Structures are given as structure tokens and as C-alpha cells.
Amino acid sequence: MPAGGRPTVRSRRLGAALRQYRQAAKLDQPQAAEVIASSQARISRVESGHATPRVIEVRLLLDAYGVTDSEVRAKLEDLAKNSKNRGWWLEHAEHLRADYVDHIALEDDATFIREWQPIMAPGLLQTPAYAEAVIAASPHYIEPERAAQLVKVRMGRQAKIEEGGASYTAILWEAVLTQPLVSLEIHREQLSAILEVGNRKNVTVQVLPVSAGVLAGYSCAFYSFSFDDEPTVEAVAMDNLRGTSVLEGAEDLAAYANAFDLLRSSALTPDASAKLIRGILRSLKEDTS
Numbered sequence: 001m002p003a004g005g006r007p008t009v010r011s012r013r014l015g016a017a018l019r020q021y022r023q024a025a026k027l028d029q030p031q032a033a034e035v036i037a038s039s040q041a042r043i044s045r046v047e048s049g050h051a052t053p054r055v056i057e058v059r060l061l062l063d064a065y066g067v068t069d070s071e072v073r074a075k076l077e078d079l080a081k082n083s084k085n086r087g088w089w090l091e092h093a094e095h096l097r098a099d100y101v102d103h104i105a106l107e108d109d110a111t112f113i114r115e116w117q118p119i120m121a122p123g124l125l126q127t128p129a130y131a132e133a134v135i136a137a138s139p140h141y142i143e144p145e146r147a148a149q150l151v152k153v154r155m156g157r158q159a160k161i162e163e164g165g166a167s168y169t170a171i172l173w174e175a176v177l178t179q180p181l182v183s184l185e186i187h188r189e190q191l192s193a194i195l196e197v198g199n200r201k202n203v204t205v206q207v208l209p210v211s212a213g214v215l216a217g218y219s220c221a222f223y224s225f226s227f228d229d230e231p232t233v234e235a236v237a238m239d240n241l242r243g244t245s246v247l248e249g250a251e252d253l254a255a256y257a258n259a260f261d262l263l264r265s266s267a268l269t270p271d272a273s274a275k276l277i278r279g280i281l282r283s284l285k286e287d288t289s
Contacts, residue, residue: 008049008083008102008105009102009105009106009109009235009246010079010082010083010105010109011049011050011051011052011079011083012048012049012248013049013079013227013234013235013248014046014049014052014053014058014076014079014080014083015046015047015048015049016047016049016248017076017079018046018047018053018058018061018065018076019047021061021062021065021067022047022061022065024065025064025065025066027064027065029043029044029047032061032064035060035061035063035064036053036057036060036061038057052080052083053080054080055077055080055081057080058076058077058080059073059077062076071228075227075228087104087105087108088156089101089104089105089108089153089156089157092149092152092153095145095146095149095150095153096150096153097243097244099243099244099245099246100243100244102237102244102246103223103237103244103246104153104157106223106225106235106237106246107124107157107160107166107223107225108160109225109227110160110166110225110226110227111166111167111226111227111228111229111231112166112167112168112169112225112226112231113160113161113166113167113168113169113223113224113225114168114169114170114171114223114224114231114233114260115168115169115170115171115221115222115223115224116170116171116219116221116222116223116259116260116263117170117171117172117173117176117221118172118173118175118176118208118216118217118219118220118221119173119176119181119221120134120176120181121172121176121190121194122170122172123154123157124157124158124160124161124168124170125158125170125190125193125194125197125205126154126190126193127186127189127190127193128151128155129182129186129189129190130182130186130187130189130190130193131150131151131154131155132147132151133181133182133183133186134181134182135147135150135151135154137181139241161197161200161202161203162200164200164201164202166202167202167204167231168202168203168204169203169204169205169206169264170203170204170205170206171206171207171208171260171263171264171267172194172205172206172207172208173207173208173210173216174207174208174209174210174276175210175216177191177207177276177277177280178280184284187284188281188284188285191277191280191281191284192281194277195274195277195278195281198270198273198274204270205270205273205274206264206267206268206269206270206273207267207268207272207273207276207277208263208266208267208268209267209268209276212266212267215262215263215266218259219256219259220238220239220240221238221239222236222237222238222256222259222260223236223237223238224236224237224253224256224257224260225237233253233254233256233257233260234248234253235247235248235253236248236252236253236256
């Protein structure tokens with residue numbers, strides 16, 4: 001069973017893929033169970049992510065389903081091997097919601113990460129001071145010890161980008177830059193950090209101008225993740241007042257992929273975005289001089 005007695009994002013991804021290939025092969029669950037000398041109940045639990053198959057079982061099922069693509073097979077075998085592995089973030093598990101753990105696991109596995117932020121600086125770009133300020137401003141009381149751990153986790157998430165482990169694209173609404181949610185000193189530091197990280201080869205930062213109008217209000221902040229060499233959206237996460245929601249349905253993924261493409265095409269180019277940020281920084285310095 002996945003760690004903690006609940007499906008992990010890795011076990012759910014593996015199960016969903018096996019279900020998809022079984023259905024494409026026109027086999028039912030009892031027939032799949034015969035392949036691995038098990039029960040229909042176990043196949044059901046595997047496909048729902050509540051049980052993790054052994055690597056040999058994955059190989060047998062893929063043989064039965066006619067899946068011969070070596071990259072697909074390697075990917076699913078890897079998910080079977082690693083679905084129970086403890087990620088670095090679980091050192092802080094007592095301070096993290098289960099849905100936030102899912103979000104971090106998606107980030108950790110992703111090869112492409114895209115983020116739309118209409119309110120605040122993206123977590124993957126936040127400075128420690130900015131992260132501390134926005135966490136402290138949460139509508140829910142957060143004990144100082146837990147807040148400190150949440151800042152550490154947010155900084156830990158950034159290693160994925162710093163090490164070049166994923167291609168990251170962030171689109172920010174212009175108001176994120178011009179309407180500080182924190183002190184001016186922290187805000188200026190944050191804008192400088194966005195400029196610096198935006199220079200990385202694996203990072204793209206674009207600004208959606210206010211002139212884009214109502215487009216900025218079409219969606220709350222969201223993140224999309226891809227796990228292969230191609231940037232096909234395979235999971236979407238959204239923050240809300242009660243936590244994080246992860247979407248994996250085909251129609252949901254298509255809708256958010258289209259939304260991000262629309263936002264990106266309406267945003268300023270990376271160079272123009274950097275120029276705008278530099279201009280805002282200059283004006284903030286002049287206002288406080």
C-alpha cells in the first residue's frame with residue numbers, strides 16, 4: 001500500500017496509465033488479474049492507486065496489453081519502483097497537509113512546470129523574507145514553528161529549478177509587481193530575485209499586462225506539470241482556501257493547457273517582461289529615496 005495508507009500521486013499516475021492501457025487492449029479487470037495470478041480486487045486497487053504493483057507485475061501487464069514502447073515501459077516501471085520512496089519534503093511531514101505533499105511530489109517528478117499567478121510571487125521564485133511574510137498573513141493561524149518549517153519547504157522546492165531539473169515557465173499578472181502585498185523592502189528584494197532567476201536557461205518569466213483586461217480574471221492561480229520529454233500537461237494543481245486540488249481528468253487537463261497557452265500568448269515576451277520589472281524597480285527606489 002502507498003505510504004500513509006492513501007494513494008500517492010505516483011501510485012495514482014501508475015494506476016491510471018495501467019487502466020488506460022488495459023482498456024485500450026479491450027481486457028477487463030478479471031482478465032488482467034489472471035495475468036499476474038491475482039484477484040480483480042487487487043487490479044482495482046492498483047488502478048485506483050491504493051496498491052502499488054511490483055515491477056514484474058507491471059511488465060507482465062504491459063506485455064498482456066501489447067505495450068511495446070520502451071520509454072513508456074521504463075517510465076511505468078520507474079513509478080512502480082519509486083511510488084513508496086520518501087521524498088526530502090517528508091522530513092517536514094508533520095507540518096504539511098496531505099494535499100500539499102501531493103503538490104510537491106508532482107513538482108519533484110516534473111520535467112515541465114508552468115505556473116499562472118495573478119496575486120503573489122510564485123512559490124518557486126519567492127525569497128525567504130517574502131515567503132515568511134505571506135505565510136504569516138494567512139487567514140488561518142499558523143504556529144511560528146510550523147510557519148518556519150513551511151518557509152524551509154518552500155525554499156527546498158526551489159532546488160528543482162536551481163539545479164535545472166525542470167523547465168519552468170511563470171506568467172505573472174502585472175499587479176503582482178505593482179501592488180506590493182508585503183513591505184516595500186521585501187517587495188523590491190522579491191522583484192530583484194525574479195529578474196535574477198529569470199536569467200536561468202531553464203526559466204521563463206512573462207508578465208501579463210493590465211491592458212490584457214478581463215483575461216487575468218478567468219482563472220485563479222494554477223500549476224501544470226508534465227513528466228516526459230514533451231510538455232504535454234499530465235496534472236494540474238490549484239491552491240484554494242482549504243488546500244490544494246489536483247486535477248488529472250483529460251478534459252480538465254486540456255482546459256488548463258489551453259488557458260495557459262492563451263495567457264502566454266497575451267503576455268509580454270520574456271525580454272519585455274524583464275524590462276518592465278526593471279522599470280518598476282527603478283520607480284520603487286525613486287519613491288523611497
